[in-house]
Amino acid sequence: MEPNQPSTPAQEAWTVQRILLWTTGFLKQKGIESPRLEAELLLAHARKCARIRLYTEFESIVSDDERAVMREMVQRRAKREPLAYIVGSKEFYGRNFDVGKGVLIPRPETETLVDICLDSIPKDSPSHIIEVGFGSGCIAITLAKQRDQCHVTATDVSSDAMRFALQNVAKHAVESQVRLLQGDCLAPVQSLAAVDPDLLFDGLVSNPPYVRDDEMATLQPEVGQHEPHTALQAGSDGLDIVRRLVRHAAELLKPAAFVALELDPEQCAVVAELLECSGFSDAHIHKDLSGLNRIVTAVRAA
Ligand SMILES: C[S@@+](CC[C@H](N)C(=O)[O-])C[C@H]1O[C@@H](n2cnc3c(N)ncnc32)[C@H](O)[C@@H]1O
Known part of the structure; x- marks a missing residue:
């Protein structure tokens, strides 16, 4: 998955917004019904923050560690493992x-x-x-x-x-x-x-x-x-x-x-x-x- 590769200054940085766009497209290709919502839930989980906070952090850079967590979760979701199992809880x-x-x-x-x-x-x-x-x-x-x-x-x-x-x-x-x-x-x-x-x-x-x-x-x-x-x-x-x-x-x-x-x-x-x-x-x-x-x-x- 692309977002785990390090970005050099010459490359576009992996911001919250860019990761969300990339993940949404990837999950959509894999047949996930609500790809944007799930991309947000996964990224919020990786960043240990509430989903709503992502909206105030669109331009923040996602750290290497958070990208690694995100990459693993997105791969599991692409294999159709339920989101609740990946994040470990359900409301x-x-x-x-x-x-x-x-x-x-x-x-x-x-x-x-x-x-x-x-x-x-x-x-x-x-x-x-x-x-x-x-x-x-x-x-x-x-x-x-x-x-x-x-x-x-x-x-x-x-x-x-x-x-x-x-x-x-x-x-x-x-x-x-x-x-x-x-x-x-x-x-x-x-x-x-x-x-x-x-x-x-x-x-x-x-x-x-x-x-x-x-x-x-x-x-x-x-x-x-x-x-x-x-x-x-x-x-x-x-x-x-x-x-x-x-x-x-x-x-x-x-x-x-x-x-x-x-x-x-x-x-x-x-x-x-x-x-x-x-x-x-x-x-x-x-x-x-x-x-x-x-x-x-x-x-x-x-
Ligand atoms: C549809 S799930 C419901 C789980 C939970 N109550 C809920 O609503 O999310 C059915 C549950 O019944 C359990 N179960 C299946 N056969 C059973 C049996 N013979 N005796 C007792 N529990 C059983 C399953 O392990 C499962 O946890």
């Missing part, structure tokens, strides 16, 4: 979460899932929620930050997810509210309930893996080639995990407790029916910010 609900290889990058749709859960979680009294598939911990941690009397018991099979989620729980200082358990689906919570039969929860939330096997090959390279398949793929109709979850969810919930699941738009109606046949009532389908069916909620029948 979710106004907070930064550490992410990297092995953990799903939080998505904007999931902020809608959090909003829907918050509508059912009281502000002034204690509540206990289950999350299945915590990933980076973005849902459990956000619920805990937004409701200081809310406790979340969250499970995930992945040890990479456990590593990142533990880091994020510490970063956001919610150790006393979020309990992370490694294991399959609801099994770790069922084990707790086996020794404490009074253990019942006020709600269950999950953004489970829900991609159909045959869809995996059609995912964007950033997703299909870089994000963990355990976080995405869920059988021939994408409902392998959801079905297991719904089968045992009611046993762990109090009457009138809520369940909220993020899904593919095509799956929402089927899952609403499945819930109605599995001890839940009042199933509703909610849209995401793009207007697509995305979330199904229901309440545990009394």
Whole structure:
């Protein structure tokens, strides 16, 4: 990459503006959707400054060290590695979460899932929620930050997810509210309930893996080639995990407790029916910010 070559006085200097122009063109050639925005985010990361600051520093010379960091990051991005993995974090609900290889990058749709859960979680009294598939911990941690009397018991099979989620729980200082358990689906919570039969929860939330096997090959390279398949793929109709979850969810919930699941738009109606046949009532389908069916909620029948 050109910007790593030293500039001599006879050559044009590598200013912020020149690097941005060069990187934008390069990323565009590589098929990146928002090349200018990503060039700015990468350069801001290399210079350890806020993106907005670049606009006041267009004429500043980018140091050799910063150019070396930039060069490495741009090469990774050109191979379609997600930007969030390269910079090591992703914003979710106004907070930064550490992410990297092995953990799903939080998505904007999931902020809608959090909003829907918050509508059912009281502000002034204690509540206990289950999350299945915590990933980076973005849902459990956000619920805990937004409701200081809310406790979340969250499970995930992945040890990479456990590593990142533990880091994020510490970063956001919610150790006393979020309990992370490694294991399959609801099994770790069922084990707790086996020794404490009074253990019942006020709600269950999950953004489970829900991609159909045959869809995996059609995912964007950033997703299909870089994000963990355990976080995405869920059988021939994408409902392998959801079905297991719904089968045992009611046993762990109090009457009138809520369940909220993020899904593919095509799956929402089927899952609403499945819930109605599995001890839940009042199933509703909610849209995401793009207007697509995305979330199904229901309440545990009394
Ligand atoms: C779509 S990701 C959601 C991650 C995070 N909650 C979020 O919204 O960004 C699904 C998560 O479920 C986890 N997972 C997959 N199969 C599982 C299983 N059988 N039991 C528990 N967790 C599972 C994956 O490791 C992944 O972290």
